[in-house]
Amino acid sequence: MEKFPSVVGDVMSSPAINVDGETNVRDSALLMTEKGIGSIVVIERGIAVGIVTKRDMMQKVVSICLDPCETKIKDIMSSPLITANKEMGILAAMRKMRENKITQLVVMDGEKLEGVISERDVIKAVSYASLASFKPLMKEE
Numbered sequence: 339m340e341k342f343p344s345v346v347g348d349v350m351s352s353p354a355i356n357v358d359g360e361t362n363v364r365d366s367a368l369l370m371t372e373k374g375i376g377s378i379v380v381i382e383r384g385i386a387v388g389i390v391t392k393r394d395m396m397q398k399v400v401s402i403c404l405d406p407c408e409t410k411i412k413d414i415m416s417s418p419l420i421t422a423n424k425e426m427g428i429l430a431a432m433r434k435m436r437e438n439k440i441t442q443l444v445v446m447d448g449e450k451l452e453g454v455i456s457e458r459d460v461i462k463a464v465s466y467a468s469l470a471s472f473k474p475l476m477k478e479e
Contacts, residue, residue, distance in 0.1 A: 343463040346431050347424030350445045352453030356381045359388070359412030363399050366390065366411045377442045377454060380415045386451045388415030389444055421446045422455060432460045 343349045356379040357366050366378050370392065380388040390411055398414040399406050422431050422443040431443055435457055445452040 344428060345424065346422050346426045346428060346443075346445055346455050347452075349428065349459045349463040350424070350453035350455040351375070351459065352445070354379045354386075354444065354451050354454045356386065356451065357411055358382070359410065359415070361411045362407050363390075363395060363404075363409045363411055363414065364406040367395055367406065375454075376456065376458075378411070379444055379451060379454065380411055380417075381451075382412070385449055386419060386444060386446065388412065388417035389419060389442060389454075390415050391442060416440075419444045419446075423447060424452060428460050428463050431455055432457070432464075435460075 355369065355373050355375055357369065359380050359382045370376070370378055377389050377391040379386050380390060394414050394416065395406075398404070399409055420434065420438050420440060420443060422434065422445050424445060424447065426434075435441060435443060441457040443455050445455055
């Protein structure tokens with residue numbers, strides 16, 4: 339039987355794309371665009387310390403007319419990180435996102451950055467599992 343995604347490690351994006359806290363918002367936005375991602379993890383002295391999403395960039399830079407070439411990513415990051423581990427259940431991860439009113443969790447193993455899981459990743463996994471559960475019903479007799 340095919341294994342359905344059930345834990346964060348099954349559906350997270352890995353490796354997590356990250357930048358140093360001194361990187362400016364413009365360069366971070368270009369990297370996010372190039373990689374097709376909605377968030378970027380901020381690293382300082384080798385440790386994940388924050389996260390910045392597209393929405394953060396819009397609210398904390400664009401909407402208040404800050405210069406993205408002058409604004410450092412560390413100045414707009416959300417910190418401390420709200421994290422998950424690879425063994426956390428997908429639905430527990432979704433609950434944690436909802437409780438904290440966020441759409442991304444950084445996946446850590448101790449202090450090691452493992453990946454990122456988004457609300458979209460969770461929805462896809464749950465949808466896949468739901469659709470797959472109908473497969474036996476669709477077989478011809």
